[in-house]
Amino acid sequence: MTTPDLTLNSSTEIADPIDHEALRERYELERAKRIRPDGANQYIEPSGRFADLADDPWVENVEREPVTDEVTVALIGGGFAGLCTGAQLHDVGVTDVRIIDGAGDVGGVWYWNRYPGAMCDTAAMVYLPLLEETGHMPSMKYVYGREIFEHAQRIAKTFGLYDDTLFSTNVTSLEWDETSSRWVIETDRGDHFRAKFVAMGTGPMTRPKLPGITGIEAFQGHTFHTARWDYEYTGGDWAGAPMENLADKRVGVIETGATAVQCIPRLAQDAGELFVFQRTPSSIDIRNNHAIDAGEFAELKTGWQQKWLTNFAILQMAGFAEEDLVKDGWTDIAQRIRDRVVAEMGKPDAVVGPELLAQAYGDSDDEKMEEIRARVDEIVEDPATAAALKPWYRQLCKRPCFHDEYLQSYNVPTNHLIDTDGQGVERIDETGVWASGVHYELDCLIFASGFEVHLSHTADYETVGRGGLTLSEHWADGMRSMHGEHIHGFPNLFVEGLSQGARLVSNITHNLNEAGKDIAAIIDHGITTGAVEVEVTEEAERAWMELLDSGPGSLLGSPDCTPGYYNNEGQDPTPADSRNAAGYPAGPAAYFEYIDKWRSSGDFEGLEFRGA
Numbered sequence: 001m002t003t004p005d006l007t008l009n010s011s012t013e014i015a016d017p018i019d020h021e022a023l024r025e026r027y028e029l030e031r032a033k034r035i036r037p038d039g040a041n042q043y044i045e046p047s048g049r050f051a052d053l054a055d056d057p058w059v060e061n062v063e064r065e066p067v068t069d070e071v072t073v074a075l076i077g078g079g080f081a082g083l084c085t086g087a088q089l090h091d092v093g094v095t096d097v098r099i100i101d102g103a104g105d106v107g108g109v110w111y112w113n114r115y116p117g118a119m120c121d122t123a124a125m126v127y128l129p130l131l132e133e134t135g136h137m138p139s140m141k142y143v144y145g146r147e148i149f150e151h152a153q154r155i156a157k158t159f160g161l162y163d164d165t166l167f168s169t170n171v172t173s174l175e176w177d178e179t180s181s182r183w184v185i186e187t188d189r190g191d192h193f194r195a196k197f198v199a200m201g202t203g204p205m206t207r208p209k210l211p212g213i214t215g216i217e218a219f220q221g222h223t224f225h226t227a228r229w230d231y232e233y234t235g236g237d238w239a240g241a242p243m244e245n246l247a248d249k250r251v252g253v254i255e256t257g258a259t260a261v262q263c264i265p266r267l268a269q270d271a272g273e274l275f276v277f278q279r280t281p282s283s284i285d286i287r288n289n290h291a292i293d294a295g296e297f298a299e300l301k302t303g304w305q306q307k308w309l310t311n312f313a314i315l316q317m318a319g320f321a322e323e324d325l326v327k328d329g330w331t332d333i334a335q336r337i338r339d340r341v342v343a344e345m346g347k348p349d350a351v352v353g354p355e356l357l358a359q360a361y362g363d364s365d366d367e368k369m370e371e372i373r374a375r376v377d378e379i380v381e382d383p384a385t386a387a388a389l390k391p392w393y394r395q396l397c398k399r400p401c402f403h404d405e406y407l408q409s410y411n412v413p414t415n416h417l418i419d420t421d422g423q424g425v426e427r428i429d430e431t432g433v434w435a436s437g438v439h440y441e442l443d444c445l446i447f448a449s450g451f452e453v454h455l456s457h458t459a460d461y462e463t464v465g466r467g468g469l470t471l472s473e474h475w476a477d478g479m480r481s482m483h484g485e486h487i488h489g490f491p492n493l494f495v496e497g498l499s500q501g502a503r504l505v506s507n508i509t510h511n512l513n514e515a516g517k518d519i520a521a522i523i524d525h526g527i528t529t530g531a532v533e534v535e536v537t538e539e540a541e542r543a544w545m546e547l548l549d550s551g552p553g554s555l556l557g558s559p560d561c562t563p564g565y566y567n568n569e570g571q572d573p574t575p576a577d578s579r580n581a582a583g584y585p586a587g588p589a590a591y592f593e594y595i596d597k598w599r600s601s602g603d604f605e606g607l608e609f610r611g612a
Contacts, residue, residue: 018366030392031562031570033422034280039563039571043209043449048217050225053208057228058111059104061168066190071164072096073523074185074195076171076459079108081201081496083155084129084513088520090159094527098195099161100187102170106161107152108203109451110145113259114238115226116266118145121258121402122507123326125292125305126312129513132305134158137297142289142402146238166191174198175464176491181532183492197526199519201496201512202459207452211254214427221431223445226259233444236270243270249443250275252433254425256282258399260448265405267446268415275416275440277433279424280398280562283372283391285329287402309510310589316506317587318360329402330506333395336364365394379407388419397561457495465490478579482544482606483595485515486536491610494519500548502591503583505566514592521599522607531609540606551585 036042046053072094075082078101086097103111110118120127124138127148131138134154139147156162166187173186182194208227210216224230231237235245243266251271253260256278267274308325315321315331318338324331340360344350373390380386389407391398409415418435426434432441452458457479463471469489474480481487484500496515498504504511526534563570568577584591598605 026392034563035570039569042212044212056104067193070194071098073197075099075199077201078106079203080509081512084516085199085519086161087159088516092520092524098164100166100169104167106156107149110148112227115229115263117262126308129509171461197492197523199494209452211449213425216428218430219428221443225447246271248272251444252442253446255448258401261401261403261406265409268409268412273414277418277425279420281389281391282401283395285402287404313589333368337361381411385410385417393562398564457497478576482536482541488536488538488541491533491535500582502588504588518599533610535608548582
């Protein structure tokens with residue numbers, strides 16, 4: 001499918017040679033400003049006046065009778081992890097499947113995030129799973145959140161996953177019953193039922209978080225979190241109608257990550273005055289969004305999405321592909337690294353190894369970030385504002401953002417960037433926000449601080465396996481698994497996430513759909529062969545962990561990386577942190593190839609299937 005060229009305009013090209021050493025010094029200087037001794041503990045869980053962040057503003061919680069039956073498969077989580085697994089189970093004939101989720105519908109993070117401008121940062125052709133299976137064509141290259149939520153609903157309807165669901169329901173206990181070889185599930189709605197198999201897809205982003213700013217509860221104006229957008233106060237709606245109630249309001253936004261980048265242009269347009277409190281600017285690359293051509297979409301051959309997914313995953317590790325099907329900022333930096341490696345390989349006495357890759361990565365990233373900073377100067381009219389919006393770190397130190405209205409919004413006279421030079425907001429009082437010694441009176445304060453991010457599985461309930469072993473105990477020194485999915489001591493249980501598998505952070509749904517294929521194949525094999533239990537052996541789990549430990553590590557933790565959730569907020573990782581963030585040493589594309597062969601063989605090496 002044809003997509004616009006992402007090459008920067010000539011006015012943003014970097015003509016002068018890059019002083020790489022000077023960049024390293026600048027990056028380290030900016031990083032040092034932002035290092036905090038409290039690390040990730042700078043954020044707090046919602047409580048007090050913010051306790052309602054745990055509530056669901058989108059549906060009414062209707063009373064119902066407790067459920068006390070048994071199902072073949074329980075899926076904890078109704079986001080894309082649960083939906084992809086449910087769809088794959090349906091395809092192998094397993095339809096006795098129940099989704100349990102605290103939300104009022106499917107969709108996961110796309111159920112909760114209804115802030116204006118919400119959209120995916122990965123191209124819809126690879127981000128939205130099961131497009132061929134549902135017969136859906138995305139409307140645009142990057143679709144808005146409402147369309148993503150509707151696609152989640154489409155998957156649930158297509159595969160009959162609405163037939164047996166427990167929404168607005170939170171699991172409180174998950175315990176293995178050895179006498180019946182069943183999982184016993186209890187919930188906050190009084191449910192007490194059993195499941196032969198359980199898949200946990202609680203997602204890497206599950207709970208909204210707040211910045212631990214002094215006086216956060218003192219503000220007497222209106223306040224809310226972007227994950228619970230208050231359209232009753234702002235006016236407008238999820239579809240993009242103007243937020244007319246803000247026309248006479250002074251609105252403040254704290255944080256400038258991916259969420260803020262998407263909602264700030266809408267706020268700048270509708271608010272009487274907008275004050276954006278920035279600690280660290282995001283890297284804003286070109287988005288170049290456009291409508292999907294229906295004619296070209298219709299010409300795609302069967303299997304096109306898997307082809308696109310494989311192509312995207314290969315390019316993420318600077319691999320070789322005949323073409324770039326997605327053509328976005330994610331693949332751009334990867335191809336630059338690859339091309340530099342190829343050029344160096346052609347030189348006499350070239351040594352291909354980690355040092356060459358690191359050098360190619362550093363040079364390519366410096367080039368890319370210089371272009372991104374030059375783009376700021378091209379777009380933002382005020383020189384001081386432009387200078388404050390320039391990111392001084394490597395692109396993959398923080399979640400890269402792609403937008404074509406964010407930088408432009410700072411040319412709106414009523415949008416004020418309050419840059420704190422890496423220090424963040426000082427404190428909040430009854431009438432507003434203090435930053436850099438200046439007080440800003442506000443009518444409304446919006447926290448764009450996102451969600452707690454966990455690369456490894458996390459949940460609010462305890463999971464108790466064979467012999468009373470809890471998952472917390474088993475993982476006291478960090479996550480241990482095979483493929484990130486199977487845990488010794490926890491039969492018939494599957495984990496769906498990012499860690500200890502492909503760990504493709506640029507396209508999370510690809511990880512989840514592959515996990516769904518694994519789970520469906522294993523459950524189908526177990527049912528067909530009459531197995532009562534399936535469990536990874538202790539030896540296979542140990543061997544997988546040894547394989548992960550042999551990996552090269554991550555480039556994201558380099559000394560010139562500014563703090564963020566990608567690098568443990570700049571803190572040195574503990575052994576458990578490193579284990580929780582581990583991925584297949586050869587990279588995502590190699591993992592997907594490996595796991596496809598593993599499950600297709602029918603041997604399921606490392607798993608033990610036990611009869612009655």
